[in-house]
Amino acid sequence: MEMHAEHIEELAEGYALGALEPGERVRVEQHIAACPPCKRHIDSVEDTTHMLAFVATPVAPPPRCKLKLMEKVAREQFLQTPTRRSRTVNAMSMWAAVATVAFIMSGAWSMRLQQQLSEVTGAQNQIQGQLASLQTERATMTAQIAQLTTLESVVVAAEAVRSLHGAGSAANASAKTYMTPGKNEAVLIVHNLPQLPPGKIYQVWVARPELQQPLTMFNPVDTTEPVPLQPPEPMDSYNWIMVTIEDAAGAQQPSKDTVLFGEL
Amino acid sequence: MAQVQQPPADAIRDEQLIEDVARGDRHAIEVLYDRYSSAVFGLALKTLRDREAAEEAVQEVFWRVWQRAKSFDRNRSFAPWLFGIAHNYCIDELRRRRARPQSVYEDDEHPILSGIADSTDVSEAALESEQRRIVQSALQQLPVEQRQALELAYFGGLTQQEIAARLGNPLGTIKTRMRLGLQKLRGILQGQYVPEQG
Structure with a gap:
């Protein structure tokens, strides 16, 4: 206008x-x-x-505010720092160099020592196998980086943060949900969830009075774990979010073993 | 706008620190937090009147500073920019909480008008800093109606229409009080500012 x-x-x-x-x-x-x-x-x-x-009269906030802020800043820097990618690239460079040298050496040997050709060919095949393995690993890492980048963009764009508190067997655990009202995507970042016994898995739920909606399942391999959430309806259409322990196949109704709970 | 008070000679200026933050310097955001978190927390407490919500606010405000540092306009001062972020967050949160039926914002124990623009609110507060002393002194020089309109909007999160309805005044009167109040405040503050160095 x-x-x-x-x-x-x-x-x-x-x-x-x-x-x-x-x-x-x-x-x-x-x-x-x-x-x-x-x-x-x-x-x-x-x-x-x-x-x-x-x-307004200045009032010193409790120290936990600064701790939480700096932890969040450090976590974001960690997500943005391509440490794992760099390591992968470095590893690739190292293996590529090794492979190149080995290839040149094998060529020289084959010229000078024909009788060892089959052995050199075998070495070549082995190195090519290693290279193929590394390429597969690189593809996996690229996919992980892409997923982390997607999660990071959701976290950075989030307009609301909701806290979840530990309960039951994970009383020391905590989590935060990064969400934007009206959107069907969010990220849950959990802390200190204990490792689960074989056959069990964590499952995320969102709920309102008439509905308990199962979402993704995860099993943390690290003490801090980002979990992508894609509910069928916008996050702010639900009242609660919780994490339960379920059998490895997941569940359609939450068990009573709730380990994280928070309001949306 | 010039700064009200100069930092100590050996202190790094706010504007330098926010540039460092934009380059990803975690120490710089920590220094700014140490320098301003009490003011932001105080603003959040005065606006939201809820300690837990104010703790969330102070974290979120400095998180936004960390994220938005690259968009900081170097021609402006840091403090008003920071307080703009803090105020916007608090007002949004206040309105969100007010819209939630289970959230009790205004009742007998928490009246919205309490502590706003009465004759003692400004003058009897402990004046702990030069900034506060100057701004509060300037605010005191405004007619009480202008001060009330500014504080109901800034700390109460009310719109001009809501203030008009609450006070039983025409909307145009409220707009005029706000305009004159801010113009007079600006004039008083500019007269007392120490020109910004470098």
Whole structure:
């Protein structure tokens, strides 16, 4: 919608204070996105407005807030740092170098020692087998990196975070759900879930009063594990999220062995 | 806008720190957290009036600082940018909680008007910092109606229409009070700012 500059000026204080009606706010944002002078005016009014924050009496937050923040920052950096990929690439380079040298050497031997040709060919086949194995591993790692990248994008774009608390046999466990209202995808990051005995698996559920919806199953191999969630309906259409221990094939109704629970 | 108070000579400036954060420097976000978390937590407590929600807020606000550092406009000061993020989060959370039927936002023990724009709220608070002293002094110089309109919006999360309905004033009157209040506040603060160095 077209909006004149004088109209923006009229709405600037309400916008900076967050006191406009939703429709007015959207119109201001659309206007300033294309109008640098009005954007500067709004910025200036906002700078004054947010000095009001100093009116609130400062209170030191508990240390756990900083710990949780820095843990989250470190985890995000970990997800973004291609450590495993680098190691794989390095391993590939090393094996490629080994293979190249071995190939050259085998060629020299074959020229000088024809009788050893069959042995060299065998060595070549072995190295080619190793290379094929590494290529398969690289494909697996690439898929894992792609999945982590997808999970990271969901986490970074998340507009809401919901906490889950440990219960039962996993009282020390915790988790957070990163979600965006209206979207059918979310990421659950669990901490300190104990290893399960053979034949058992963790299963995620979302629920509301009339429905318990089974989602993905997982078995953590690390103390911190991101789990992708893709419920059939948007996450915010459910009231609760929980993790239970089920038989390895999964279940359609949750067992009573709940290990994580939280409100959505 | 200029800064109200200069950091100690040996302190790294906020704007340098946020540039470091944009480059992925975890130590820089830690320094900014140490410098501003009390102010953000205080703002969240005053706005949300719920300690647990305020703890979530302070974590989320600095998480957004970490994520959005690259979009920081170097022509602006850090503190208003940070408080803008904090205020937006708190107002959104306040409105979300108010929309949930099980969330009790306003009752006899938690009236929305309490602590806002009465004659003693600003003057009797312990003034712990130069920033607070200057801003509170400036706020005190506003007519009480203007101060009330600003605080109901900023800390109460009310829209102009809601404030008009609550106070029984025409919408235009509320808009005018906000505009004049902020213009006067800006004038007073600019007169007292220490010009920003470098």
